[in-house]
Amino acid sequence: MANNLLQSPAHASAVPFSRPPTPGVHPLQVGFCGLGAMGYFMARNLANSFKSQLPPLIVYNRTVSKSQKLLAELGASAVKVADTLDQLVTECDVIFTNLANDAVVMNIYNEFAKALAHSPPTKVKIFVETSTIYPTLASDLDKLLLSFPHTHFVTSPIFGPPKGADSATLVIAMSGDYRSKKEIAFLLVPAVGRKVIDLGGNVEKAPTLKLIGNGMIMGMNELLAETLTLGEKSGIGQQTVYNLIKEIMPAPGLVAYGNKMVNDLFDGTVGFAIDGGIKDANHIRRLSAELNCPMPAVDNAHRSLISTRAMHQAQVVAGTQQWDIIDWSASIASSRVAAGLDPFDSKKGTGVIRED
Template identity: 25%
Template sequence: MDDRTQRVGFVGLGMMGTPMSRNLAGAGFDLRVYDADPERTRAVAAELGVTPVADPVELAACDVVVTMLPTSAIVRSVFLGADGALTIPLRAGTVIVDMSSSDPAETVETGRALAAFGVRLVDAPVSGGVARAADGTLAIMMGADDEDAAALAERIVAPMSRSVYRTGGLGTGDAMKALNNFVAGAAFAATSEALIAGRQFGLDPQLMVDILNDSTGQSFSSTHVFGPHVVQERYASGFALPLITKDIRIARDLQRGLGRDAPVCEAVTASFQEALDALGGVDHTEAYRHWSGESR
């Protein structure tokens, strides 16, 4: 079967979801889009020439539903009520591809609940940010217990991705994403600390970033984030402080659940949580301003 005949729903049209859905529409899928903001739903559907969904119940007509939402609790609430019943009358065999940065334990629990109705859940969180979402070059970490569902999901996400890594059973993609974002957050925090100290000692911040990028201190943050968003003070990377803090907290809780002593993850979680408590829902790069004392 040509996968483009599959009816695909896309839930969550934020900074990542909108360009991701744009790539699905461009690949020719029969796409239906939904966002909690009705105006956004109508605007994106009109731009892409796809079907707007006014009520999530309409997603029952879909063969595959893709979600790109802030938390795993929100993902669950789209499909399951507090009593555990389906909120959308999905057919047995429907595949849900959750591309959010979800909690792996909650994903496993949601997957079990959906399986009781014959609905198959695949976790497929993404990395690469808004630019790669727009380019269709995201890295995707995919976990699934059902091989047929995973194979279908892999074909559906292909227009959005450069690479798909099959990580294992359900929840393993989410675990990998949280651990990846912990590493990214640790690099951002460490680079911030170094720049703050360097500036105080008299070093030029942009020169420091240039040297880091030509040396062993290089990271995604130093290469793509610090120049435009910290040194040039744009503070508009597209990755919100509440979201990266949530992801790092998931990584911390994962390690606690495994009984591991994880002092670096504990420290990074505390640093980001402190910045979040002080700044609220800003871009994550503004944490630098808080740590440096500029926001006080």
């Protein structure tokens, strides 16, 4: 099944697996389900990476216009649009999924199971779930798929924003069947991401690491929001505090989210929508409670996200919203309001006057 032409020696150190065997007689058919903020770029980069070596990437999305957009962008030599999930499952050897939440993931995989029951595979078929899901759901999906012959399941959540998906600089966690992971890793790097982290055979491990990573990011965002707000309220100015952060703590995440907060760049259609952040916060809090491992930073971040969403929804009802969907970096609104500032417009409020 493998297609070892897709991995250059320069990227070998980014993949913790040996190169797969030589490809078989039939070229590998890859499919992708879910063309959202992340999935669109991932599918596009996959299609571009092997359009001269493998058949066109088969894509499926509930909103067909997104599939048609990708087809128009890349052409029929790189992309083929599936009319149904059955077609995606039947025609593909590898199916990637990138979906909004656990309920959608479960629904899609139940549809996959129906297709597999109707047309049992006669050769290896690998399903790769790249969304952020609760770890026990991964086990449920694994059990569901392994009841069908020749079928394997890999969890492969990705770290990075849509901009990282666009530039193919994502970090990819991976757990599940070893041979399947080897196949998938050499498809994804460097086409979609820059590095694979192998978490072993237990499919729950990669989703667990993903939640840990997202918890760290949302805790960082909470502290960042509080710090920038204190800078503004104290008369130092949030821009000055942000400049200091870039000098002494220039981590990519701090710099990127700090820029969004300072400049009120809260458009969730080009970032990570706040509903997704709240969903992840709920998952992390559930995990920490089940493991008796408190994460108060995440608790605080969750409160800020909920408060911010409530403020934004009030604006939507009043018809005064600037963005129909807000990015989770807008959680700074909670800190601003608590400090007596405008939630979404940093130009309103204290105003910094320098004392010479």
